[in-house]
Amino acid sequence: DVKVTxxxxxxxxxxxxxxxxxxxxxxxxxxxxxxxxxxxxxxRLIYFSYDxxxxxxxxxPEGYSVSREKKERFSLILESASTNQTSMYLCASSLWxxxxxxxxxxxxxxxxxxxxx
Amino acid sequence: xAKTTQPNSMESNEEEPVHLPCNHSTISxxxxxxxxxxxxxxxxxxxxxxxxxxxxxxxxxxxxxxxRKSSTLILHRATLRDAAVYYCILAIEDSxxxxxxxxxxxLIIKP
Numbered sequence: 001d002v003k004v005t006x007x008x009x010x011x012x013x014x015x016x017x018x019x020x021x022x023x024x025x026x027x028x029x030x031x032x033x034x035x036x037x038x039x040x041x042x043x044r045l046i047y048f049s050y051d052x053x054x055x056x057x058x059x060x061p062e063g064y065s066v067s068r069e070k071k072e073r074f075s076l077i078l079e080s081a082s083t084n085q086t087s088m089y090l091c092a093s094s095l096w097x098x099x100x101x102x103x104x105x106x107x108x109x110x111x112x113x114x115x116x117x
Numbered sequence: 118x119a120k121t122t123q124p125n126s127m128e129s130n131e132e133e134p135v136h137l138p139c140n141h142s143t144i145s146x147x148x149x150x151x152x153x154x155x156x157x158x159x160x161x162x163x164x165x166x167x168x169x170x171x172x173x174x175x176x177x178x179x180x181x182x183x184x185r186k187s188s189t190l191i192l193h194r195a196t197l198r199d200a201a202v203y204y205c206i207l208a209i210e211d212s213x214x215x216x217x218x219x220x221x222x223x224l225i226i227k228p
Contacts, residue, residue, distance in 0.1 A: 004160075035218075040220075042218045042219060042220055042221070043161070043218040044218075045215065048215075058215075090160050090161070092160070092161075105151070105153075105163025105164075105166065106153075106161070106163060106216070107163065108160030108161050108162065109160050110158075110159055110160050111159070111160050
């Protein structure tokens, strides 16, 4: 069964800490995405990557950075965690087509619920 | 800006068909219609997508209006495991086909 695996289901971090969220996919997908999901706001795109070492900002990149050193792994980094970054973080991947996702769906991980205290 | 309009919630009885509506009046000719669902405490799951023609797969059917300004996701025989939030999403060419997520429809299945 194909999978997107997020390293942690739950995380609690302190304000100001540097936080790493890891995502690994085993489908040889080119595209990978990081979203956050908040009640009433839906899913919002933070960053995405369509190739190794490539990254593009999504709708809410402030306070975040990403790293994609290998095709299967996409990391989200909170440089200095703040309480307003408490959220559910979702990683996804998809095959590349002429656009990001014309003919293929996204496969999502189960999410990481991050609490910053 | 979600670009789609869905009812906040719907109820249906188990083992009956469910029709989930979605309006997307601003759709353009090259935009795709995607549907995902999210079960409690899980990430979203791809259901189906289409461009102009109706589509069927093992999970559901997608009926697209002739003018493409609306679509309907059809679950042919709902089970309790189909209780989820269903998202209708446009993959828009101008945004490089990124998915713009709205609030979705919470589907409640009654036994």
